[in-house]
Amino acid sequence: MSKDTLQDIRQRVREKKEAYQRYNFERLQEEAFATFFDLAQEYTSLENLYLLCVAVPKEFFDLESRLYVYNRKSGRLERVSTSTDGLITNPEERLRFSLPVPAEIQESEDAVLFPIRGNRALTQWLPFSSRGDLLGLFEVFPKEKVDDKGRFFLEKLANRIGYNLHQKLLIQQNLEHIKFINQLVADIEHNVISPNLYYRLFIRRLEKSLDNYKEIQERMRDLILFTQTQDEDLCRELCEIYHMLSTENETLEEESRALTKHYEHTSLFLETLLRRDHFEKGTYVLRKQPCNFKTEIIEPLLERYRPVFEKRGIVVDNRLEEIPDEEVILFVDKGLISQVFDNLFSNAVKYARAVEDSRGQKVKLISYNRKILKNHFGDGIHGVRFNIFTTGEPLDPEEARRLFEEGYRASNVGQERGTGHGLHFVKNVVEIHGGQVGCEPKKFGNEFYFILPLKEETPLEDLS
Missing domain, CATH: 3.30.450.40 (GAF domain)
Incomplete structure (x- = not known):
């Protein structure tokens, strides 16, 4: 060329x-x-x-x-x-x-x-x-x-x-345009990110109110113990109120937990994507920190996606882990890498299809696993490959190669909406972390992967 x-x-x-x-x-x-x-x-x-x-x-x-x-x-x-x-x-x-x-x-x-x-x-x-x-x-x-x-x-x-x-x-x-973008970033910081922090205060107030309800519930329990020998009718009525209150408290606690997780997820994405540094430098600027992928990224995202997977009839399978989850500690920008997984899980929701396995059974699943690649980035610089496999029709190799290009959409998109930007975003984020991305067509579907370098102070034998 x-x-x-x-x-x-x-x-x-x-x-x-x-x-x-x-x-x-x-x-x-x-x-x-x-x-x-x-x-x-x-x-x-x-x-x-x-x-x-x-x-x-x-x-x-x-x-x-x-x-x-x-x-x-x-x-x-x-x-x-x-x-x-x-x-x-x-x-x-x-x-x-x-x-x-x-x-x-x-x-x-x-x-x-x-x-x-x-x-x-x-x-x-x-x-x-x-x-x-x-x-x-x-x-x-x-x-x-x-x-x-x-x-x-x-x-x-x-x-x-x-x-x-x-x-x-x-x-x-x-x-x-640059001047406008800088002004827009300042407006976003003032009108979006800062007000979003108040939701944390609202959640804390809600948690405090729930604690107060628990105290009221305990006082009612004491009152029931006191009245059970004095007035059976009153005791029975108080028991009914106590159980109703208990049920409502459990429901509110569940909603509070869901609200907290949604707030944390949204705040992480807002603060990461709308970071002032990105706009000033004209590229994604990393804020790296040690990150446990299992507890800090994968489990919270899977919990959010699990109801969607279930609604689509997609089974989640993570039995193919080669290394223990707790061992995978990488220095990454947690917010950006979370969005990498979010994009890949979102694609799994859209494009996973049922296939007939070797036993003749219909299977529709997403599986993820990781493995160590010795010296992948050079002598003594090892990598961790993260694989996300979805069942469906295997892509043509040329399509698989082009998937991460801006605006490109493969022939298997069907009626699913999309812009072809998500995987290009994945590629950008992984590459500025010094990593690589790709897609490999398999017998029963397609495996998307990205490889990140291990932090230097992690001896390979510690991961064996």
Whole structure:
């Protein structure tokens, strides 16, 4: 692929070389081109580029000019600079003109109008409503001073203006997007993450209220013991109330536990995905800590998914563990790795299908296991491979290879909804941990796996 691309570029270089030989620019025109190229790189702002565009024809050829550019927000054509007045800052003045916007070079009473086009390959990223690849207009006057050779040169200059203008428009748009994202992150932190912490306070209050109910229940129990020899009818009624109260307390305690687990799960994902560092650095930033995968990640997730698995008729099988759960302690970003497992379990819910095993029985299951890979990441650097297998039709090997590409969905998705982003997320997270991902079609289904390096201070013999 790299060699093919190199050959393509070399071909384009040859074509450009031949084109410039045909152009046969005069020395002054070549110097004007070189000056524009150099200064377009030196000046980084749009405003300076606007001024450069009108300065070059003036300084080299004593030609006056006006530059018109489509406004990124309104989409209206505006006069942004002239060789006589410089930058036009007054919004009303920018719109005070009457000019056609030709698709090709055209003459007016005293000027030549050159359409300015951007990079066609990047037209979809134009920061305003698309007009093909048209970005603006370059007006040069007086036209009597522009002969055919000069017109040809100015046409090529307008093309270079378009490419530089397009790049700087995209850069400015990206900077504004980054500024917006940073502001959005601050808003999320203030309006989502911080208020979410109050739920922990509500849960504690609920737990305190449940403890109070237990005390009331115990006081009633004492009262029942006192009244059972005094008043049988009252004792019987109090017993009924006691049992009703006990049942309600057990129900509330169960709801409280479920609410706590949901809060902890949601908070972990919110605080991990919406971490300010991710947005500032433009990539996932890890906060590593020792993590017991069984107790801190797998068991809580399985408990959350178990009702969904049962509803879908999926059996969970973890009998194939090669190493004890309590031995697997890795330094990872717990929140991100939890979401890796969450994505894989979510896929299992969607795509697990019943198959007929070797005994002729219908089986629909998900199984997970781990095993040590000695020296997988180099001499003395061992890995832990986490496998999640789901029954169903084995994927084509090429599909299995492409599953982790952004937006890719295999042919077995059926009516299941999805964007093809989940496995790409898995790949990103695992790889920034220094690991690897993959999918292997098996006889009765497909095995998704990821491999993480063991922390350095864990001797291999401790895991035997």
